[in-house]
Amino acid sequence: MNPEPVRIGIAGAGGFATNVMAPLIDQCPDLVLHAVAARDAARGAALNPAGSVHTSYEQLANDPEVDAIYVALSNDLHQPVTEMALQAGKHVLCEKPLAINAEQAAHMFAVAEQSDRVLVEGFWYLWHPRQRALIDLARGGEFGSINSIDSGFVFDGSLDGNFRLDPALGGGASYDVMCYAISFALSLLDNRAPESASIEDSVLTDQGVDVFARARLDWADGVFATTTGGFTGPERRWGSVVGANGGALVGEPCFSHAPEGVGGTSLTITEPDGSVRETLTFEPSNPRADMLSDFAGVVSGRIPAAALPVSPAHSLAVMTALDLVHEKLGRAH
Numbered sequence: 001m002n003p004e005p006v007r008i009g010i011a012g013a014g015g016f017a018t019n020v021m022a023p024l025i026d027q028c029p030d031l032v033l034h035a036v037a038a039r040d041a042a043r044g045a046a047l048n049p050a051g052s053v054h055t056s057y058e059q060l061a062n063d064p065e066v067d068a069i070y071v072a073l074s075n076d077l078h079q080p081v082t083e084m085a086l087q088a089g090k091h092v093l094c095e096k097p098l099a100i101n102a103e104q105a106a107h108m109f110a111v112a113e114q115s116d117r118v119l120v121e122g123f124w125y126l127w128h129p130r131q132r133a134l135i136d137l138a139r140g141g142e143f144g145s146i147n148s149i150d151s152g153f154v155f156d157g158s159l160d161g162n163f164r165l166d167p168a169l170g171g172g173a174s175y176d177v178m179c180y181a182i183s184f185a186l187s188l189l190d191n192r193a194p195e196s197a198s199i200e201d202s203v204l205t206d207q208g209v210d211v212f213a214r215a216r217l218d219w220a221d222g223v224f225a226t227t228t229g230g231f232t233g234p235e236r237r238w239g240s241v242v243g244a245n246g247g248a249l250v251g252e253p254c255f256s257h258a259p260e261g262v263g264g265t266s267l268t269i270t271e272p273d274g275s276v277r278e279t280l281t282f283e284p285s286n287p288r289a290d291m292l293s294d295f296a297g298v299v300s301g302r303i304p305a306a307a308l309p310v311s312p313a314h315s316l317a318v319m320t321a322l323d324l325v326h327e328k329l330g331r332a333h
Contacts, residue, residue, distance in 0.1 A: 005032045006296040009066040009090075011057050011081050013038035013047055016095075017072035022047045024289050025070075030296035035066050057081045061088040068299050070122075071095060074163040075170025079104045086115040091299045093292075095122045097179045100170050101326075102319040109312045118298050118305050119312070123183050125255045126309040127287035127294070130265050131187070133280065134241075134248055135309075138188040142269070143243030149225040150240050151184040153177035153255055154212070156233020164231065165209055167331070172210045174325055178229025180255050182321045184239050185217065185225035186314060193317040195220050197324035203232065208331050215325045227325075246271050260284040 008031050010017050025033045026048075034051040037060035038044035044053040054060045057077075060069060061084045068091040071081050079099050082092050092112070098121040099105040112119035125131055138146065154177070163169040164176050186192065194217035203212040212230035237253035251266035269278040297303040326332045 003300055003302070005030055006299045007032055007034035007051070007065060007067045008296075009033075009035035009037065009049075009054075009060045009063060009069045010047060010072055011037050011060055011069055011085070012072035013040065013043040014072060017070075018043070018047055020288070021070065021072060021292075024286075024292055028289060028292045028296065030293050030300070035060055035063050058084060061085045061090060066090060068092065068295070074166075075100060075175055076168065078170075079108055082108055082119065083111045086111050086117045086119065089115065089117065091118045091295075093120050093122055093295050096183075097121075097170075097175050097319065097322065098315045099319060101332075102316060102323050105316055105319040109316070120295055120298070120305075120308060121310055121315040122291065123180075123310045123314070124288040124291045125180065126183070126187060126314075127290040128256055128265075128282075129285055130250065130256070130267050130280075130282045131184075132309060133282075134250065134267060135187050137248065137269070138241060138243075139190065142245070143241060143247055144245030146188060146223055146241060146243045148223070148242045149185040149188060151181040151225070151238060151254065152214075152228030152230075153180045153237050154228060154230040154233060155235040157231050159231055165205060165207075165211070167207050167209050172213075172331070173229040173231050174210050174213050174215075174322060174329070176229065176231075178213060178215070178227055178325070179318060179322060180237075181227035181229055181239075182217070182225075182325075183314070183318050184254065185227060186317045186321065188241055189219070189223065189225075191311065191313045191317045192219065193320040194218055194225070194324060197321065197328050199325070199328045200226070202329060203230075204329070208329075210329055210331070213325065213329060215328070217321055217324070227321075244272070246277060247274075256285075256287070260286065 036044040037054040071094040239250040239254035
């Protein structure tokens with residue numbers, strides 16, 4: 001007998017929640033979109049929840065018919081709405097970046113533990129079979145000791161009036177897309193936060209928001225990672241790793257479109273001299289759908305939270321690295 005689907009609510013009815021995540025939830029047999037909270041009730045109703053449309057996030061958090069909440073709001077609201085939901089007894093899947101800084105993130109996980117609820121950051125690409133394979137190879141010693149990592153996510157977007165350019169709302173390319181590049185590096189380094197950061201290039205708005213930034217992260221053992229994020233194209237999503245015994249080059253796009261097209265993806269394993277050792281190919285997948293299914297599995301008790309590819313340790317390390325980057329950019333929070 002199949003268990004009842006997890007009843008999930010969405011906090012926020014922006015374009016991403018409406019056009020991407022709500023349709024994916026509708027396609028997930030383990031979830032049912034039961035409620036939506038949005039300041040504009042009409043926008044919330046457009047997501048077609050099976051239950052209620054709320055006009056406040058507090059109403060959603062206190063909805064007794066909701067088991068879990070997906071937080072799809074501007075970055076400044078991630079902490080208050082997530083903690084409100086956790087304290088109301090709801091499990092939470094929160095969009096990346098989890099918070100504005102590492103102190104906030106640590107407090108969010110402390111609230112989750114106190115509330116005996118699960119908090120998961122929505123780094124969907126970590127569910128991709130290619131990324132899982134790369135992590136296994138790196139942690140299994142395939143590349144020997146890792147020397148360097150290079151990763152980035154850049155796109156050319158029209159962001160007039162978008163929260164991504166508002167410093168008060170946690171705007172900036174470092175929050176929005178460099179966090180992927182940082183996550184990529186840390187996932188290969190056992191979630192070790194870097195000791196220092198430096199800025200190799202950046203473009204800031206008059207309000208001090210980064211629309212492009214390239215940062216170098218350094219570890220005490222000599223490992224370094226170059227991480228890039230930008231709103232100024234052309235679009236690229238890349239990732240590579242170099243170690244003493246070889247390395248790997250992720251076929252673009254590194255942070256794959258989800259769902260993917262029919263072509264699938266590749267991972268090229270290289271020798272120490274850069275020549276090709278092996279090319280691995282992966283069938284098209286939909287890691288966002290896999291993330292939702294696993295989140296539902298944790299909420300329903302079918303799978304342990306420890307089995308998820310994103311952990312509190314990973315999220316905290318990413319936020320610690322972002323704090324170092326923001327300090328160098330002059331926009332520490």
